Amino acid sequence: MSDKDKDVTGLEAFFDAARTHAPAPSADLMARVLNGAEAEQARLRRRAQVADATPQSGLLEQIYRLLGGWPAMAGLTTAALTGIWIGTGLPEGLLAGGAEAAYLVDIAPDAVFELAGDF
Structure with missing residues (x-):
């Protein structure tokens, strides 16, 4: 039209x-x-x-589903264990002392820096 x-x-x-x-x-x-x-x-x-x-699911199951199931939980567990391992394990060069620990630079020489001291 x-x-x-x-x-x-x-x-x-x-x-x-x-x-x-x-x-x-x-x-x-x-x-x-x-x-x-x-x-x-x-x-x-x-x-x-x-x-x-x-029955209603518990808190841990809700968190498990919220994070994405077992693949996400496996990744989080691996990251947490690796962080604990790196955080608690001191390099051997720092424990031996002397010339091997020469790469350690003391930024504040007045501060006490004990690697394996008694707490």
């Missing part, structure tokens, strides 16, 4: 008739929709009853 053709009076009668006679759904369609809705509600009720019957 072009912009020059503004004569749509022939179609207006059909549009008016369509506006006044809105189609109503058939009784069969309404019955099928209601049956489907009731079946879905029954399924959701059964699902809710099953969910209520299962």
